[in-house]
Amino acid sequence: MQAHPNSSDYFVQTCDSLTLRDDNLQTYNSVVSAIPNPVSDKLKIKIKRSDRMASSCTVVIYDMKGRMWIPDSVLVGENEVVINLNSLYPGMCIVNILYDSKVYRKLICKSE
DSSP states (O other), X not given: OEEOTTSSOEEOOOOOOOOOOOHHHHHHHTSEEEESSSBSSEEXXXXXXXXXXXXOXXXXXXXXXXXXXXXXXXXXOSSEEEEEOTTSOSXXXXXXXXETTEEEEXXXXXXX
């Protein structure tokens, strides 16, 4: 806050943006990736594993109306999971991946 030199009025300068940096956030988000995005039929979830991590994961998908969709066909590879999304309606979805006692979230766009 600062006073105007010729009056008793004050003006306040505001900032409408804020940037935070968290090095741990970058590491956390780089463990799981979901490609391609947008996706039409098969979504690949790639997991960067270390020997101490779990060997399986659980995937649950939510649409923007909050409806839960649990994939019935999940193919598990060495470090990736392939999910068939043919029966999922087009639109934005949140993919929740439970892996190594943590929940990773990815926002995807399901196209036709």
